[in-house]
Amino acid sequence: MNYCIPIVDYSNRFLVTSPNLIDLLCYPRFSVPDYTTKIKNLFSLNIKCVILEGDTILYNNNILGKGCEGLVLKVEDFKNEIMALKVKRTDSCRFSMKPEFDFYKLANMHNIGPKAHSCTVDFLLMEFIDGFSIENWFSNTKLDEYLIKSVVINILNQCFVLDKINLDHGQLNRLYNHIIISPDGSNCTIIDFESASTSRKVSNLTSAFQGLFFKGTIAKRINKFVDYENKKNECLELLKEYKRNTSRESFDSLMSLI
DSSP states (O other): OOOOOOSSTTOOEEETTOGGGHHHHTOSOOOHHHHHHHHHHHHHTTEEEEEOOSSEEETTEEESEEOSSEEEEEEEETTOOEEEEEEEOTTOSOSOSHHHHHHHHHHHTTTOSSOEEEEOSSEEEEEOOOSEEHHHHHHHSOOOHHHHHHHHHHHHHHHHHHHHTTOBOSOTTSGGGTEEEOTTSSOEEEOOOTTOBSSSOOOHHHHHHHHHHTSHHHHHHHHHHSOOGGGHHHHHHHHHHHHHOOOHHHHHHHHHTO
16 A cells, blocks of 8 residues: 655645655556656746645545546646546547647637646647536525526526537536536636547537436536426427537527526
């Protein structure tokens, strides 16, 4: 068993060269060449330390997230700025983090997603977004009709913009992992563009709409306060029209029901 040796007593900050981070930087399989390359890349990105915080637990460490292609860690650079670092898994089928970086940059041009700073083959460095996953936010926030509508409209507006620029997120049918909401609900941030594409038919709004109103725990929570179930047939008809004609007019027709 490996015991964590903090930089200072009771600290959850570890220098990037700390042996306590090896299993995270080289998850799930360690190799010396891979580790050596990653340490060099971390210094090239000016990353000083990793802060073990987050809701996901891996090897008894708290991290920001874990997916099929990478881990997300909270990091601090040599200017003491806090950022999020996505680490490509050693078993990832992706060759580089560059495609996801490019998708983030495209979304960033329209004020969507955390700001992407830089990338290497193994790392994607981006803005750290403080908040809760959408599922945790809806489960733990004192909700009212106004707050729900404000958050829903914020999310759907972003989805409409993604549809219009032909950037399909690819995973908004599973909202709980892909949207972070600030504690007061004023900011909603779509994250994780690793499965994004500009070559397939977009379905951002239709996927998010289903998850918000008709399927899963978030929809159940929303419908306790605002009953959209009685508008389901009308919504589905408008969604079909939106899929046929992704226009401002069809989008506004959907929004009029909210």
